Amino acid sequence: MFLELQFVLPEIGLLALAGVVIGLDMTLRRAARRSLGWVTAAGLAILLGVAVWSALRPAGDEILGGMLRADTLAASFRVIILAAAMLSVLLAMGVEGLADRGEAYALMLVATLGMCLMAAAGDLVMLYLAIETTSIPLYLLAGYLKRDTRSTEAGLKYFLFGAAASTVMLYGFSLLFGFTGETRLAAVAQSIAVGSMPRVLWIAAAMLVLVGFGFKVSAVPLHFWTPDVYEGAPTPITAFISTASKAAGFAVLMRVMLTVFTPAVAPYWVGVVVAMSVASMTLGNVLALTQKNIKRLLAYSSIAHAGYALIGLVALSPLGVASTLFYLGAYVITNLAAFAVVIVVARIVGSDDIAQFAGLSRRAPMVALALMIGLLSLAGMPPFVGFVAKVFVFAAAVQRGYIWLAVVGVLNSIVGLYYYLIVLKVVYLYRSENEAQPLPVTAPYKWALGLTMLGILVLGILSGPWFDWAIRAAGSIY
Amino acid sequence: MTFPILSIIVFTPIVAGVIILLLPAERKGWIRGVALLASAVALLLSVVAYFSYDIPQGGYQMVQKIPWLPAWGISYHIGVDGLSLPLVLLTGVVMFTGVLISWGVDDRPREFFGFLFILATGVFGVFVSLDLFQLFFFYEIAVFPMYLLIAIWGWQKTREYAAMKLTLYLFIGSVVALVGALAMFFASGLHTFDMLELERAGFSGAFQRIWFPVVFFGFGVLGGLFPFHNWSPDGHVAAPTAVSMFHAGVLMKLGAFAALRVGIMLLPEGAKVHLPWIIFLALVNVVYGALIAMVQTDFKYVIGFSSVSHMGLVMLGFASLSREGYIGSGLQMFSHGVMTALFFAVVGMVYDRAHTRDIPKLGGFARKMPVVAIAFIVGGLVSMGMPGLSGFVAEFPIFLGVWSAQPIVAIIAALGIVVTAAYIMIIVRRVFFGPMPEEFEGHIGDVTPLDKLALGVLSFILIALGVFPAWMAPLVASGVNSVMRLLGGA
Numbered sequence: 001m002f003l004e005l006q007f008v009l010p011e012i013g014l015l016a017l018a019g020v021v022i023g024l025d026m027t028l029r030r031a032a033r034r035s036l037g038w039v040t041a042a043g044l045a046i047l048l049g050v051a052v053w054s055a056l057r058p059a060g061d062e063i064l065g066g067m068l069r070a071d072t073l074a075a076s077f078r079v080i081i082l083a084a085a086m087l088s089v090l091l092a093m094g095v096e097g098l099a100d101r102g103e104a105y106a107l108m109l110v111a112t113l114g115m116c117l118m119a120a121a122g123d124l125v126m127l128y129l130a131i132e133t134t135s136i137p138l139y140l141l142a143g144y145l146k147r148d149t150r151s152t153e154a155g156l157k158y159f160l161f162g163a164a165a166s167t168v169m170l171y172g173f174s175l176l177f178g179f180t181g182e183t184r185l186a187a188v189a190q191s192i193a194v195g196s197m198p199r200v201l202w203i204a205a206a207m208l209v210l211v212g213f214g215f216k217v218s219a220v221p222l223h224f225w226t227p228d229v230y231e232g233a234p235t236p237i238t239a240f241i242s243t244a245s246k247a248a249g250f251a252v253l254m255r256v257m258l259t260v261f262t263p264a265v266a267p268y269w270v271g272v273v274v275a276m277s278v279a280s281m282t283l284g285n286v287l288a289l290t291q292k293n294i295k296r297l298l299a300y301s302s303i304a305h306a307g308y309a310l311i312g313l314v315a316l317s318p319l320g321v322a323s324t325l326f327y328l329g330a331y332v333i334t335n336l337a338a339f340a341v342v343i344v345v346a347r348i349v350g351s352d353d354i355a356q357f358a359g360l361s362r363r364a365p366m367v368a369l370a371l372m373i374g375l376l377s378l379a380g381m382p383p384f385v386g387f388v389a390k391v392f393v394f395a396a397a398v399q400r401g402y403i404w405l406a407v408v409g410v411l412n413s414i415v416g417l418y419y420y421l422i423v424l425k426v427v428y429l430y431r432s433e434n435e436a437q438p439l440p441v442t443a444p445y446k447w448a449l450g451l452t453m454l455g456i457l458v459l460g461i462l463s464g465p466w467f468d469w470a471i472r473a474a475g476s477i478y
Numbered sequence: 479m480t481f482p483i484l485s486i487i488v489f490t491p492i493v494a495g496v497i498i499l500l501l502p503a504e505r506k507g508w509i510r511g512v513a514l515l516a517s518a519v520a521l522l523l524s525v526v527a528y529f530s531y532d533i534p535q536g537g538y539q540m541v542q543k544i545p546w547l548p549a550w551g552i553s554y555h556i557g558v559d560g561l562s563l564p565l566v567l568l569t570g571v572v573m574f575t576g577v578l579i580s581w582g583v584d585d586r587p588r589e590f591f592g593f594l595f596i597l598a599t600g601v602f603g604v605f606v607s608l609d610l611f612q613l614f615f616f617y618e619i620a621v622f623p624m625y626l627l628i629a630i631w632g633w634q635k636t637r638e639y640a641a642m643k644l645t646l647y648l649f650i651g652s653v654v655a656l657v658g659a660l661a662m663f664f665a666s667g668l669h670t671f672d673m674l675e676l677e678r679a680g681f682s683g684a685f686q687r688i689w690f691p692v693v694f695f696g697f698g699v700l701g702g703l704f705p706f707h708n709w710s711p712d713g714h715v716a717a718p719t720a721v722s723m724f725h726a727g728v729l730m731k732l733g734a735f736a737a738l739r740v741g742i743m744l745l746p747e748g749a750k751v752h753l754p755w756i757i758f759l760a761l762v763n764v765v766y767g768a769l770i771a772m773v774q775t776d777f778k779y780v781i782g783f784s785s786v787s788h789m790g791l792v793m794l795g796f797a798s799l800s801r802e803g804y805i806g807s808g809l810q811m812f813s814h815g816v817m818t819a820l821f822f823a824v825v826g827m828v829y830d831r832a833h834t835r836d837i838p839k840l841g842g843f844a845r846k847m848p849v850v851a852i853a854f855i856v857g858g859l860v861s862m863g864m865p866g867l868s869g870f871v872a873e874f875p876i877f878l879g880v881w882s883a884q885p886i887v888a889i890i891a892a893l894g895i896v897v898t899a900a901y902i903m904i905i906v907r908r909v910f911f912g913p914m915p916e917e918f919e920g921h922i923g924d925v926t927p928l929d930k931l932a933l934g935v936l937s938f939i940l941i942a943l944g945v946f947p948a949w950m951a952p953l954v955a956s957g958v959n960s961v962m963r964l965l966g967g968a
Contacts, residue, residue, distance in 0.1 A: 361586070382618045383619060391614075398657065398661055403657065407654075413653060414646060425629055425642075467547060
């Protein structure tokens with residue numbers, strides 16, 4: 001029992017930390033509450049260390065009666081999620097209406113807890129609980145700025161879409177349980193393999209479940225909520241949803257699709273996921289072209305990135321799983337860097353319009369450089385991590401003979417480059433009246449930018465050990 | 479361990495670039511100082527590397543190999559042979575002279591030199607890469623900074639359009655080639671990106687026939703191969719002087735070199751199938767480029783299209799599949815690089831003073847800036863293939879090779895040279911001689927000593943190679959040996 005609990009140490013820590021933060025929120029004076037962000041971030045940093053330690057230990061098997069799987073894949077996703085949460089908390093520390101609210105930090109911690117459990121869930125019941133533990137705090141956080149109509153709209157929209165997707169997914173779960181009589185993923189898979197369930201029904205179940213997961217990762221056609229919610233939610237929360245929540249979504253997507261609907265039955269659903277991947281890449285990139293608001297642009301770009309990451313899933317190979325995992329790590333760290341710059345700028349200029357970035361390179365050359373590195377990494381340019389990540393997913397596709405899919409991905413990355421360059425053009429080329437004014441960068445943002453830049457470069461240049469890690473994680477499924 | 483001279487050459491620019499980016503923006507003197515120092519170091523080391531290559535021994539030398547991504551068989555693997563070494567030297571020369579000529583850049587010089595040097599590392603990196611993945615890694619690093627360099631410091635009228643066009647063209651080319659590289663990786667079954675091992679992979683004939691055009695055209699885009707040359711004149715014209723020099727002088731060679739190294743050398747059977755028709759595209763480059771250059775009235779566009787024409791000669795040499803052709807192409811890459819850098823430097827100097835590049839409006843510049851005029855005439859003679867200058871040394875073997883493959887192509891291509899002679903002489907007469915328009919009288923002065931030094935270095939190299947080709951031709955010939963071996967002595 002104790003050994004089993006060792007694996008869930010970060011989750012226990014998250015719960016304790018959330019309690020501590022709420023406790024401090026009630027006892028501290030208002031002015032002192034601003035430092036709650038540091039407490040949360042420091043706590044998450046420690047938990048991140050624990051999670052890394054646990055990911056490096058030899059993988060275990062099912063724990064807590066099969067509720068969770070203590071494997072390297074789960075542990076690796078947990079590292080990504082905790083890192084994203086830590087950086088998002090840093091980003092929240094300068095935003096009015098979030099920075100001095102302990103409950104906001106606590107909600108982020110609870111959502112993080114849910115995501116970590118999502119990544120490790122080995123049972124349908126646990127999986128559903130984890131997804132809801134993640135979603136409900138995120139609905140609240142998206143609508144957290146009560147006086148901002150766009151934020152409340154985002155919260156409501158996210159909630160309605162999320163609840164609908166969740167019920168559809170739950171219906172899929174109920175089909176699986178009803179026919180197989182099992183809730184443990186491994187047992188469900190075995191039962192399907194021996195034919196306990198008519199083919200039509202398990203294909204239907206696979207599709208229903210895909211709706212729920214597709215919503216979480218914002219893949220087309222379940223992406224409709226993304227632009228509005230990303231635009232309306234407080235930016236640190238947008239950053240959090242677009243990185244940690246998406247990574248957790250991919251964790252369950254890969255685990256359920258690859259272990260429950262095993263390769264033997266895979267041909268029936270892979271076509272659908274291929275279509276989702278192509279549609280996400282294409283639609284996300286094309287719609288991003290015309291965006292005037294940086295948050296909407298990043299929303300559409302995040303839809304496109306979900307499409308790239310799905311390529312690794314359809315490869316149905318260890319290399320595919322590893323490349324998706326690596327891609328998500330790369331995407332999370334890069335997207336957080338981009339959002340950090342967005343917040344730094346928006347705090348001062350008070351708007352998320354791309355036009356407001358004019359003259360940034362004269363006003364704050366280092367911030368402009370950070371934005372450039374972030375966007376280029378998203379576009380897939382070396383020496384940044386986005387390049388190797390893209391090469392790996394395309395390689396996974398080519399390995400399995402999906403050359404056309406790799407070509408579609410490649411063409412899409414050109415469209416992507418175009419709109420990232422448009423933003424950089426505004427930053428570097430256009431002048432503005434306020435370019436002589438300083439653009440102060442406070443300590444949390446210096447940390448966030450420093451850590452993400454470091455991550456982008458280290459993962460991009462010294463990718464070897466990280467990719468080996470991803471390959472080991474893929475061994476949890478294959 | 480031996481002195482890792484190539485690694486130092488590759489990383490000197492990027493280290494300098496990062497240092498420059500970290501300096502305070504107001505310290506323009508320091509920024510330029512670091513830039514000059516770093517480019518001088520890179521040039522000096524390139525010269526040392528150049529002359530320490532052992533020609534009789536041949537093959538790849540100064541090799542260094544460090545595992546990088548072992549799971550993929552990717553390593554940091556560098557080395558030079560007779561084909562890449564002249565290009566390393568070329569990059570050193572262009573970088574050094576480019577810094578001299580950009581001394582006057584006053585808008586954000588920190589970012590300018592920073593990005594320029596990151597670009598330089600990419601270029602050096604591609605030329606010394608012996609690993610396919612690493613080659614792409616550096617290739618993309620070389621492509622991207624171009625966008626900012628052109629968009630920020632370029633010619634106001636077309637810079638945004640040209641920068642975007644150029645970046646997208648080159649990116650498309652490189653990612654298409656990347657898919658080809660991934661196909662090679664998996665088809666070889668060797669689980670390595672090492673090009674020396676992939677050379678021996680023995681890809682099936684069908685595989686080579688399918689993938690050769692993908693890889694060759696992918697890189698050929700950057701080499702300015704017709705019909706994918708369209709980005710290049712626009713890009714050259716919009717770019718600031720030093721970037722045009724880099725761009726036409728070095729980057730286009732990057733495309734040609736990668737097309738050779740990855741396309742022809744890794745997929746030789748495919749090359750033998752496809753190059754006999756690609757030779758006609760290269761012919762279009764030569765003749766059509768020259769004809770378009772002839773009718774341009776913008777000084778810089780003339781030079782831009784002349785690059786398209788001259789790069790066509792490089793491709794012709796490749797497509798001839800003959801020993802002479804490859805030797806000629808190897809020399810032409812170097813010679814054209816130096817020559818076109820010289821041309822763009824001259825255009826920049828004229829434009830900076832006259833504020834127009836419209837040829838009919840210019841005239842009489844030889845009296846005001848004699849050194850520039852002489853340098854341009856030297857470059858012009860090189861461009862026409864005048865014996866005694868590097869152009870002849872390079873173009874003569876190309877024509878020999880093409881003649882042996884397709885005499886008719888050689889004859890038509892020779893007409894391109896005649897057209898070249900015509901437009902060069904027109905420019906010399908209109909821009910440098912004849913009466914100077916009144917509006918320029920009085921306020922047009924001579925160029926700075928740094929400019930003169932840059933022009934001197936470039937002209938000296940062109941003459942030295944023409945008069946005494948023995949310092950480069952045997953080296954290139956030794957590099958061609960390995961290409962010929964792969965092509966099976968075709």
